[in-house]
Amino acid sequence: MQRGRGIWGAVTLVAGLVPLAGCINLEAPDEPIVIELNINVTQEVIYRLADDARENIEENADIF
Structure with missing residues (x-):
């Protein structure tokens, strides 16, 4: 019945x-x-670079 209605x-x-x-x-x-x-x-781009920089600093804390 629905098919006929459509x-x-x-x-x-x-x-x-x-x-x-x-x-x-x-x-x-x-x-x-x-x-x-x-x-x-x-x-x-600035936010991506800031996030990358923060991650690099955290990973290499002994360098800084």
Whole structure:
């Protein structure tokens, strides 16, 4: 019984979307799309270096 319900639901959904098909237009923009990614990764690198330095100091405490 559930299978028949799913099929009718899909048919109803498609039938509801058919009138909208003529209203949707896709066009490419005249100008190129520019995506600016200003990502600051220095903070992560500093934390990684700080963790590495702390581990090295703990492992080699007799050197320092």
